[in-house]
Amino acid sequence: MQDINVISHSMLVDRDEQGNAFTTSLVIADGTGVQHKNVLEMVKSNIGDFEEFGGVAFQTRPFETAGGVQERKVALLNREQATLLMTYMRNNDVVRGFKKRLVRAFSEMEKRLSAPALSGPELVARALIEAQNMLEEKDQQIKELAPRAGAWETFCGSSGDMSVADAAKALNSRRGVDTGRDRLFKKMQELGWTTHCHGYWEPMQYAVERGYLAVKVNMPQWKPNGESFVPAPTVRVTPKGLDRLAESLPTLRVGGADSEQ
Incomplete structure (x- = not known):
C-alpha cells in the first residue's frame, strides 16, 4: 500500500524509488491535449537542455488499443524539466490551466516528501484528515459536473x-x-x-x-x-x-x- 505521506495530488506527480518527485511526458500530453508523440519529440529534440537539470529517464510502458496491447516510450521528468517542457509549448487556456495544476501538484508532493514520518495515533489522524479532504474534493467535483451532465x-x-x-x-x-x-x-x-x-x-x-x-x-x-x-x-x-x-x-x-x- 502506498504511504499516506506520499500520495500525489490528482496523480499528476508521483515519486520514484529514491523519493524524488516526478511527472511523465504522458501526463503532460494528457493535460495539455497535445499528442504524446509530439511531447516526447520535444524532449528528445532538446535533450541537452533538459539534462542541464538532471538525467532524463525513459520507460517503456504497455497500453491497450483496439488492435491489442502495444508499447510506448515515456519520459520521466523532474520539476525543472517539466517546467522547461511547458515553456516550449504554445500557450492557450488549456496549457496555462494545466501549468498551474502541475506546479501545485509538485509543491504538494514535495511538502509531503519533506514532512517527518508519522506513526501510531499521528498516522491514523493524518489518514483520517486525508480521507476527509478526498471526500470533500469528490463532492465538489460532483457538484461541478452535475449541471454540465444535465445540460448535455x-x-x-x-x-x-x-x-x-x-x-x-x-x-x-x-x-x-x-x-x-x-x-x-x-x-x-x-x-x-x-x-x-x-x-x-x-x-x-x-x-x-x-x-x-x-x-x-x-x-x-x-x-x-x-x-x-x-x-x-x-x-x-x-x-x-x-x-x-x-x-x-x-x-x-x-x-x-x-x-x-
Whole structure:
C-alpha cells in the first residue's frame, strides 16, 4: 500500500524509488491535449537542455488499443524539466490551466516528501484528515459536473457519444459560443484529434485511445448502378471529449455560419 505521506495530488506527480518527485511526458500530453508523440519529440529534440537539470529517464510502458496491447516510450521528468517542457509549448487556456495544476501538484508532493514520518495515533489522524479532504474534493467535483451532465445528456446517443453537429449545439447551449460542425472539426484538427483525408474527416488514434472521440462504422450502401460501397466511418464526440473542447472554447469564438449536415 502506498504511504499516506506520499500520495500525489490528482496523480499528476508521483515519486520514484529514491523519493524524488516526478511527472511523465504522458501526463503532460494528457493535460495539455497535445499528442504524446509530439511531447516526447520535444524532449528528445532538446535533450541537452533538459539534462542541464538532471538525467532524463525513459520507460517503456504497455497500453491497450483496439488492435491489442502495444508499447510506448515515456519520459520521466523532474520539476525543472517539466517546467522547461511547458515553456516550449504554445500557450492557450488549456496549457496555462494545466501549468498551474502541475506546479501545485509538485509543491504538494514535495511538502509531503519533506514532512517527518508519522506513526501510531499521528498516522491514523493524518489518514483520517486525508480521507476527509478526498471526500470533500469528490463532492465538489460532483457538484461541478452535475449541471454540465444535465445540460448535455439530451445530446448523447445510447452509447454516450454524440455527432459533431450535436456536440457543437451542446457547446453553444452551455457557453453561448458561436460555433458549428465545420469549425468544431477544424478545432479538433488543431488539437490533433482528427485529420481530413479523401474528402472526409477521420479520427486520430490518439483521440480514440484517450476517449475523446468514438467511431461509428456505417453499413454498406448501394449505388444506382447496383454497386455496393461502405461510407466512411462517422466521427463522434464522447462526454470526455466534450469536456476537453469546452476548456478550449475561447479559441472557438469566431463568426460565420457552418453547415450542420
